[in-house]
Amino acid sequence: DGGITQSPKYLFRKEGQNVTLSCEQNLNHDAMYWYRQDPGQGLRLIYYSQIVNDFQKGDIAEGYSVSREKKESFPLTVTSAQKNPTAFYLCASSIAVWKITDTQYFGPGTRLTVL
Amino acid sequence: KNQVEQSPQSLIILEGKNCTLQCNYTVSPFSNLRWYKQDTGRGPVSLTIMTFSENTKSNGRYTATLDADTKQSSLHITASQLSDSASYICVVSAGAGGTSYGKLTFGQGTILTVHP
Numbered sequence: 001d002g003g004i005t006q007s008p009k010y011l012f013r014k015e016g017q018n019v020t021l022s023c024e025q026n027l028n029h030d031a032m033y034w035y036r037q038d039p040g041q042g043l044r045l046i047y048y049s050q051i052v053n054d055f056q057k058g059d060i061a062e063g064y065s066v067s068r069e070k071k072e073s074f075p076l077t078v079t080s081a082q083k084n085p086t087a088f089y090l091c092a093s094s095i096a097v098w099k100i101t102d103t104q105y106f107g108p109g110t111r112l113t114v115l
Numbered sequence: 116k117n118q119v120e121q122s123p124q125s126l127i128i129l130e131g132k133n134c135t136l137q138c139n140y141t142v143s144p145f146s147n148l149r150w151y152k153q154d155t156g157r158g159p160v161s162l163t164i165m166t167f168s169e170n171t172k173s174n175g176r177y178t179a180t181l182d183a184d185t186k187q188s189s190l191h192i193t194a195s196q197l198s199d200s201a202s203y204i205c206v207v208s209a210g211a212g213g214t215s216y217g218k219l220t221f222g223q224g225t226i227l228t229v230h231p
Contacts, residue, residue: 004158042119042204042221043159090158101147101166104219106158 003027004107006091011112013078013085021076021110023091031097032074033104036060037088046089049074050097078112086114117142119207119222127228132195136225138188138205146210150179150190153202153224162190162203192227200229 004025013019025032031050035043045058049068063082068074074093078085088111092104119140128134140148147166151159163172163179165188172179176193192199205222 040124040223042223043219044221045218088156092158101164103149103161103164106160108158109156111156 004091004093004105006089006107006110008110009108011110013112013114015114016080018077018079019112021078021089021091021112023074023076023107024072025074025091025093025105025107026072027093027105028071029093029095029105030071031094031102032068033092033094034058034064034066034074034076035090035092037090037109043090046076048097085112087112117207117209117220119205119220121203121205121222121225123225124223125226125228127230128195130195130197130229130231134192134195134227136190136192136203136205136227138190138222140186140188140205140207140220140222142207142209142220144209145183145186146208148179148181148188149206149208150177150188151204151206153204155201159204195227195229197229197231200227202226 007022033048034046037043044060046064047066049055055066065077090109091107094102094104122137149164150162153159162177163174165172165181170181178191181188202224204224207220
C-alpha cells in the first residue's frame with residue numbers, strides 16, 4: 001500500500017522544547033516537502049528536498065530544521081526558536097521538482113499544539 | 116509578488132446542486148495550475164492539473180477551466196454530494212521552458228459545505 005505517512009497525528013509541546021515530526025514515503029519519489037497550514041491561510045513552504053542529503057529553505061524556514069539521510073524519510077524538527085509553532089504540518093512528496101506536470105502527494109498531517 | 120486569491124471564502128449548497136469556485140492568480144511566469152480537495156484534518160488530494168495550453172480538464176463531477184489571458188481558473192462541481200464538503204485549494208506553479216521551478220503558490224481555499 002503506497003503512500004505518505006506522518007506521525008504522530010497529534011503532538012503537544014511545552015514551550016522551550018524541540019519536537020520532531022516524522023514523514024515517510026514509499027512512492028520512490030525524489031522530492032519531499034514540508035508545509036505549514038494556519039486557519040484562513042494558504043499552505044506555506046518550510047523546507048524542501050530534491051534529493052538525498054540535499055535540502056533548501058522555503059518561505060518560512062526560521063525556527064525549523066530538517067534532514068534527508070534516506071530517500072524515504074524527511075523529518076522536521078520544530079525548535080524552541082519557532083515563535084508560533086501551533087499549526088497543522090503537512091508533508092508531501094513528488095517525482096521531481098522540475099517536472100512541469102509534477103504532482104505533490106500529501107500525507108495526513110500532524111497537528112502540533114504548544115501548551 | 117506571486118499571489119493566488121480564491122472566492123468565495125465559503126459556500127453552502129444543497130445536495131444535488133451545482134457550484135463554481137473561482138481562482139485568480141498573479142504568478143509569473145506561469146507553468147501550471149492545480150486544484151486540490153482537502154477534507155477536514157487531512158492532507159490535500161489532487162483533483163486536476165492544467166498547463167498553459169489546456170483550458171479545461173475534467174475529473175468525474177469536477178471540471179476545471181483555465182483562462183491564461185485573464186489569469187483566472189474555475190472549478191465546477193456537478194450534482195454535489197455530501198462527500199464534496201471540504202476545502203478546495205487552487206495552487207499555481209511558476210516555470211518556463213517546459214519545466215517547473217517547483218515553488219507552488221497556494222490559495223487560501225474555499226470551504227464548501229453540502230447540506231442534505
